[in-house]
Structures are given as C-alpha cells and as structure tokens.
Amino acid sequence: MEASKSGATPEASHARSIVFVGPDRSPYFVTESTRLPITLAKGQVLVLIEAATICGSDLHTLSGRRTIPHPCVLGHEGCGVVVASEREEVNVGERVTWGMCTSCNNCLPCSLGLQNKCSSLHKVGHTVVSTAPLFGTYSTHILCLPGTPVVPLPPALTPRLAAPINCALATMVNALSKLPPTPSPGQPGASVALVQGAGMLGMYAVALLKEAGYKKVFCVDVKWSRLGSVTKFGATPVHADQEEELIESNSVDAVFEVSGNKQVLPQGMRALRNGGTYVLVGLVHPDSHMDITAQAIILKCLTVVGVHNYTAQHLKEAVSFLNRHHESYPFDTLLGPSYPLSDFRNAVEVARSGQFFRVVINPQQ
Numbered sequence: 001m002e003a004s005k006s007g008a009t010p011e012a013s014h015a016r017s018i019v020f021v022g023p024d025r026s027p028y029f030v031t032e033s034t035r036l037p038i039t040l041a042k043g044q045v046l047v048l049i050e051a052a053t054i055c056g057s058d059l060h061t062l063s064g065r066r067t068i069p070h071p072c073v074l075g076h077e078g079c080g081v082v083v084a085s086e087r088e089e090v091n092v093g094e095r096v097t098w099g100m101c102t103s104c105n106n107c108l109p110c111s112l113g114l115q116n117k118c119s120s121l122h123k124v125g126h127t128v129v130s131t132a133p134l135f136g137t138y139s140t141h142i143l144c145l146p147g148t149p150v151v152p153l154p155p156a157l158t159p160r161l162a163a164p165i166n167c168a169l170a171t172m173v174n175a176l177s178k179l180p181p182t183p184s185p186g187q188p189g190a191s192v193a194l195v196q197g198a199g200m201l202g203m204y205a206v207a208l209l210k211e212a213g214y215k216k217v218f219c220v221d222v223k224w225s226r227l228g229s230v231t232k233f234g235a236t237p238v239h240a241d242q243e244e245e246l247i248e249s250n251s252v253d254a255v256f257e258v259s260g261n262k263q264v265l266p267q268g269m270r271a272l273r274n275g276g277t278y279v280l281v282g283l284v285h286p287d288s289h290m291d292i293t294a295q296a297i298i299l300k301c302l303t304v305v306g307v308h309n310y311t312a313q314h315l316k317e318a319v320s321f322l323n324r325h326h327e328s329y330p331f332d333t334l335l336g337p338s339y340p341l342s343d344f345r346n347a348v349e350v351a352r353s354g355q356f357f358r359v360v361i362n363p364q365q
C-alpha cells in the first residue's frame with residue numbers, strides 16, 4: 001500500500017468475499033479470494049469490514065425474485081475501519097460507513113441532486129466484479145471508488161448498530177425529506193403518520209417520524225409477531241385486519257409504504273387527509289400495480305412520491321440521527337446473531353426465517 005496517504009499496509013494480502021454467480025447456478029454463490037490492491041488510485045478508500053447486515057433485497061436476489069448484474073460481491077449494508085486511503089478527508093484507522101450509490105457529481109441527475117440516479121452509477125453489492133472487484137459487504141474488505149460517499153462514524157455507534165445505516169436508515173431519511181416540515185409547537189399542521197410495514201425500514205420510520213414531531217404514529221403489519229416491536233418504538237401497533245376500525249378515514253397527514261405489498265395501497269389512500277403525502281418506498285418490484293384511481297389522488301389533492309436509495313447528504317443525516325437517538329429506541333433488539341462469512345448459507349437461512357429484522361455478518365470472525 002506504498003502510495004496510500006498514510007503509508008499503512010493492510011495486514012492481509014487477500015480479501016475473502018461472497019460472490020453471487022446467478023440464480024440459475026448451483027450453488028448460486030461462491031466464496032472467492034481476491035488480492036488486495038498494492039496501491040490505491042486517487043479517490044479510492046480500502047475498508048476492513050467489521051459488520052454487514054443482510055438486507056431483504058439480498059434475500060430476493062438469492063431467491064431469484066430480483067435480478068442484478070453478476071458475478072458480483074453481494075451485500076450493501078455494513079461498516080468498517082479504513083486501512084488505506086487515497087482521499088484527503090478520509091483517514092486510516094477511522095470507522096466509517098459508505099454510500100450505496102457511487103456517482104460522478106457532473107451529469108444531469110447529479111446536478112439535480114439525484115446522485116442516486118447518476119447516469120454512470122455504480123452501486124455497492126450490485127456491480128460486476130470485472131468493474132469493481134471488491135464492492136460488496138459480504139467480504140472482509142470493500143474498496144470504495146472515487147465518488148463513493150465515505151462518512152465517519154461516531155465512537156458511540158457499535159459496528160452492528162451502524163451496519164444498517166447505509167441502506168435502511170439512509171433510505172428512510174430520504175423518505176422523511178419528502179414530507180412538508182412539521183409545524184412549530186402550538187401551530188396547526190401535520191401530526192399523524194401511518195407506517196405500512198413493521199420491518200427494519202418501518203422501525204426506523206417510526207423513530208424518524210416521532211423525532212420529527214409527529215405526535216401519533218400508527219404502524220400496520222400482517223404479522224402479529226412484528227407488532228411487539230412497534231410498541232417498543234413508541235408507535236401504535238395495528239394489525240392489518242383492524243386497520244379500518246383503528247385508523248379513521250381522512251385522518252392521517254403522511255403515509256410511508258415500506259411493506260412491499262401492493263395490497264396496502266387502498267388503505268393508505270383511505271387514511272390520508274386532504275393534502276396529505278404518500279411516500280412509496282418498499283414496492284420496488286414489478287408486482288406493484290396500484291389499485292387506486294387518479295380521481296382519488298386528485299380529489300384529496302394528495303402528493304404521491306417515490307423514494308429509491310438516497311444521497312450522501314441523507315447518509316450523513318442518518319449517521320447523525322442514530323448517534324443522537326441510539327439510546328432512545330431499542331435499535332439493538334432488531335439485530336440477530338452474528339455469523340462468519342464461512343457460515344453465510346446458514347446466516348441466509350436464519351434471515352429468511354424472519355425471526356430477526358436483520359442478521360449480522362462479521363467477516364473478521
């Protein structure tokens with residue numbers, strides 16, 4: 001690592017990674033060893049991964065429900081310690097997280113503030129190894145590219161607590177940014193929200209909405225087992241069977257869809273008040289035809305907005321949010337046991353069982 005800013009040399013000469021080789025192959029992932037770069041190019045940052053979490057989208061990739069370019073190193077949620085840096089503001093030894101979206105910051109989408117839709121976008125965990133050989137989190141190391149946001153983590157955040165920031169939490173910070181500002185105390189305005197889906201995104205949504213000033217936050221799910229966490233996060237749990245009974249029509253200022261189930265949409269539309277906002281996040285798959293009329297949107301003067309991933313600014317806000325509030329909400333209870341890379345298959349099975357909101361991979365174990 002002789003050309004790196006610090007002159008630091010990573011202890012290992014090779015990285016080990018889980019590489020997805022395609023849903024029609026058996027096995028559909030393999031463990032591969034990749035030589036670590038001797039020198040980094042300008043803007044690159046090499047990070048030793050301390051914790052990664054298995055996001056639901058990776059489970060969809062592994063089951064063939066979702067197609068991504070392959071072969072690629074899987075995994076996008078995670079954090080770790082910088083072992084070499086060719087970036088002025090990033091120091092060796094710092095614990096960091098990184099943005100899922102690597103952007104050029106020059107093209108039209110980037111100049112419009114949509115770096116997550118950059119015309120030369122590379123996404124962590126979604127990029128073929130011939131383009132970026134170490135660019136996923138189910139790996140001992142990640143090589144962040146020039147244009148990958150790298151954000152320092154405060155010491156109070158443990159690696160497992162910080163791992164889901166760079167997909168789940170940062171996405172929900174972006175979702176929150178789509179809502180009108182909450183009023184100052186004593187002023188009329190938004191105060192009731194509905195979160196559809198009590199998964200990891202849903203729990204982050206509840207915490208973000210409460211801290212943004214929403215007095216009442218409902219959280220709906222079809223699974224009774226998940227609704228227990230809703231109470232612990234200070235929201236009102238609602239089973240989908242009781243939704244009409246417990247949530248008044250035209251009473252909710254903002255709805256977040258994070259369930260991935262299109263059947264929730266009519267209930268969200270019913271609950272929204274005139275002028276309300278519907279933020280769609282979870283329905284990012286083809287089976288998402290909406291059973292609602294344009295008339296319903298028009299008559300209620302609704303704003304319906306889609307959110308996909310996030311920008312560097314959302315990631316910074318997500319880190320800051322978790323640093324301020326990690327003791328106010330039981331985020332750690334959402335995380336399951338930790339598995340080494342060698343036990344990845346087992347970790348995926350446990351993640352699929354749904355017992356935990358996130359299963360943790362510790363690649364250094």
Ligand SMILES: [Zn+2]
Binds near residue numbers: 055056058
């Ligand atoms: Zn994800």
Ligand SMILES: [Zn+2]
Binds near residue numbers: 103105108110117120
């Ligand atoms: Zn761009």
